[in-house]
Amino acid sequence: xxxxxxxxxxxxxxxxxxxxxxxxxxxxxxxxxxxxxxxxxxxxxxxxxxxxxxxxxxxxxxxxxxxxxxxxxxxxxxxxxxxxxxxxxxxxxxxxxxxxxxxxxxxxxxxxxxxxxxxxxxxxxxxxxxxxxxxxxxxxxxxxxxxxxxxxxxxxxxxxxxxxxxxxxxxxxxxxxxxxxxxxxxxxxxxxxxxxxxxxxxxxxxxxxxxxxxxxxxxxxxxxxxxxxxxxxxxxxxxxxxxxxxxxxxxxxxxxxxxxxxxxxxxxxxxxxxxxxxxxxxxxxxxxxxxxxxxxxxxxxxxxxxxxxxxxxxxxxxxxxxxxxxxxxxxxxxxxxxxxxxxxxxxxxxxxxxxxxxxxxxxxxxxxxxxxxxxxxxxxxxxxxxxxxxxxxxxxxxxxxxxxxxxxxxxxxxxxxxxxxxxxxxxxxxxxxxxxx
Numbered sequence: 001x002x003x004x005x006x007x008x009x010x011x012x013x014x015x016x017x018x019x020x021x022x023x024x025x026x027x028x029x030x031x032x033x034x035x036x037x038x039x040x041x042x043x044x045x046x047x048x049x050x051x052x053x054x055x056x057x058x059x060x061x062x063x064x065x066x067x068x069x070x071x072x073x074x075x076x077x078x079x080x081x082x083x084x085x086x087x088x089x090x091x092x093x094x095x096x097x098x099x100x101x102x103x104x105x106x107x108x109x110x111x112x113x114x115x116x117x118x119x120x121x122x123x124x125x126x127x128x129x130x131x132x133x134x135x136x137x138x139x140x141x142x143x144x145x146x147x148x149x150x151x152x153x154x155x156x157x158x159x160x161x162x163x164x165x166x167x168x169x170x171x172x173x174x175x176x177x178x179x180x181x182x183x184x185x186x187x188x189x190x191x192x193x194x195x196x197x198x199x200x201x202x203x204x205x206x207x208x209x210x211x212x213x214x215x216x217x218x219x220x221x222x223x224x225x226x227x228x229x230x231x232x233x234x235x236x237x238x239x240x241x242x243x244x245x246x247x248x249x250x251x252x253x254x255x256x257x258x259x260x261x262x263x264x265x266x267x268x269x270x271x272x273x274x275x276x277x278x279x280x281x282x283x284x285x286x287x288x289x290x291x292x293x294x295x296x297x298x299x300x301x302x303x304x305x306x307x308x309x310x311x312x313x314x315x316x317x318x319x320x321x322x323x324x325x326x327x328x329x330x331x332x333x334x335x336x337x338x339x340x341x342x343x344x345x346x347x348x349x350x351x352x353x354x355x356x357x358x359x360x361x362x363x364x365x366x367x368x369x370x371x372x373x374x375x376x377x378x379x380x381x382x383x384x385x386x387x388x389x390x391x392x393x394x395x396x397x398x399x400x401x402x403x404x405x406x407x408x409x410x411x412x413x414x415x416x417x418x419x420x421x422x423x424x425x426x427x428x429x430x431x432x433x434x435x436x437x
Contacts, residue, residue, distance in 0.1 A: 017069040018062030023377060025062030026055060033064025035217075041209075045216070046360025046390060053391035060377055063386075065217045070384040076398060076421035079387040081373070082364060083428035091116070091430065094365025094384045096219035096229055103281035104238075105215070105222075105229040107289040108433065113367075120433065122278070123286070126262040127433050133336045134257045135177055140334060142172045145186045166302040168194065170295055178290050180245040180260035197291075200234040207231075216363070230288075242284040259287065294434070297358030304356040305348055308405040315407055319344055347407035353424035354399065354417075360390040362426055392421050 011030055018025035026034050034052055037043040043051070052063055052072060061072040073079045082090050092112040099106035099115070108119055125131075146169045153160050168185040175183035175193050185194040208231070214222035215229050222229060245260050246267075255261055263283045309316040322344045330338050339345075363386050370379040379385065394402045398421035399409070409416040425432035 014067050014069075015064060017064075021062070021380075023060060023062040023071070024056065024058040026052060026064075028064040031066060033066045033068070035065055039066075044360075049361050049386060049388050050391045053388045059375070060372065065384070066213075068218055068384060070386055071379060073385055073387050074391075076387075076392045076418070078372070079362075079392070080420050080423065080427055082370075082385065083362070083387075083423070083426060083430070086370065087428045087430070089368045089370040089379075090364040090366055090385065092365045092367055093363055093430070094219070095363070096215045096222050098223065098229075101226060102222070102228045103279070104235050104285045104288065106282070107285040109289055109293070110215075116430075119282075119286075120429075122266055123433060126259065126266075129336070131262070136336050138176050138257060139173060142169065142176060142186075143334075145169075145172065145184075149186050162306055163299065163303040166306075167295070167299045170298045170302070171197070173298075174291050174294055176258065178259045178287050178294075179241050180249075180256060180258050181241070196237055200231060200237065201292075238288045239280070239284050242287055243280055246280060246283065259290065263287070290434075293432075300356060300358065301349065301352055305352045308352060308355070309348070312405050315348065315405065319348055344407065347410045350410045350424075351405060351407045354393045354422065355402075355405065357389045357393060357424045360388070362387040362389055362423075364430075389424070393424075395421075398422075 015028045015030065015033075028034055029036050032039050035045070035048050037051075038045050038048045049072070052061070053074060056072075056074065059073075059075045059078065061074055063070050063072050073082065093110060095110050096102075097105050097110040097112060099111075106115075108116065108123060111119055146165070149165065165186070171185040171194055172183050175181060175185070179193075183191055183193040185191045188194070207227075210221070211227065211229055211231075214225075214227070221227075228235065242260070246264055248254065249256070249261070249264055260283075263278060263286070267278050267283070309319065322342055326338055326342055327334075363384065366379045366381055366383045366385060369381050371377075372379060393399060396402050398418040400416055406416070408414045423431070425435040
């Protein structure tokens with residue numbers, strides 16, 4: 001009876017957090033908080049947050065992620081201020097990170113404070129327009145394999161799964177640019193890189209769900225249990241590839257225009273300057289981060305753009321005309337500068353990222369008590385804040401007629417959206433490192 005009473009009092013205290021702090025909130029369910037549908041696998045985390053967004057009209061909304069209190073930032077202008085102007089109060093993501101016991105968790109996405117700042121400073125020079133120009137020949141080689149595949153499909157007049165083809169194209173690109181070797185996912189369904197990653201990353205066992213929840217929702221679970229953020233076999237697979245690539249290139253003085261080479265150069269520079277060099281584990285962790293961050297998001301952007309264009313023949317015709325004119329103008333040569341000239345293509349991608357953002361939410365953790373502007377509310381240090389990106393980008397208040405696929409809304413001549421409510425790559429110092437203007 002005493003144990004039951006203690007558990008009851010603890011739970012009552014946890015789930016009265018927002019009531020005690022006087023913040024508008026949704027009534028929680030024990031032990032799910034406000035994400036029962038996620039626990040029951042009825043909704044993804046992003047969709048569940050989107051549904052919570054529509055249950056209130058308050059600027060700030062207190063919610064519970066299982067036992068963890070969090071604040072849903074429903075005001076996009078406040079959200080942008082948090083990410084940009086008041087970044088010093090929200091410089092961490094609040095996700096699981098354990099450099100000592102789980103090096104793969106200590107990547108650029110998860111690292112807190114000064115450790116994130118140091119690594120970001122090291123990696124930022126690798127994501128410039130100049131480096132992208134250098135990598136373009138590698139991208140074009142993969143593109144040629146895609147053209148060969150699509151030519152065969154066109155000759156056969158076959159019905160194909162374009163999402164599957166887009167995924168294979170992205171994986172071949174990631175294998176070449178980030179992992180440093182040539183894969184053949186486009187033509188070979190049994191390619192080891194394709195089959196191994198699909199088997200290891202698309203598993204939906206209990207432990208996989210436990211790890212995902214531990215990383216994003218309840219970091220304390222992984223800290224308490226000492227379970228790694230990724231399956232051990234996946235860590236071994238990535239470590240084997242990266243260790244082989246780095247050792248092989250350093251011993252044989254081989255250079256290649258890809259991300260692994262940039263990491264090798266960083267390791268060499270740090271060694272020459274008596275600075276702590278990136279470890280093999282850090283290199284592997286960040287290479288895999290760019291697989292996680294780039295594979296699904298790039299595949300989805302390509303697939304959804306093709307989907308929307310197929311349902312909007314006027315937009316498709318306009319984009320096709322722009323591509324044909326560019327190819328004619330430069331005799332079929334594709335360069336970084338030529339692609340940058342394609343303004344309508346850029347508008348199409350922007351509109352796709354509005355309707356289908358790569359991440360449905362953005363998350364930050366309050367690192368210094370924050371007095372909310374134009375409010376009596378104070379966000380306390382350690383509080384998780386969630387920015388519902390999908391919900392904001394589909395709100396007609398900020399994007400008129402949000403269900404309509406209209407690339408022209410981003411054209412300066414016909415601008416029809418609230419620019420302060422659009423940040424598909426995040427905003428501020430902790431935005432996506434891959435965003436190159």
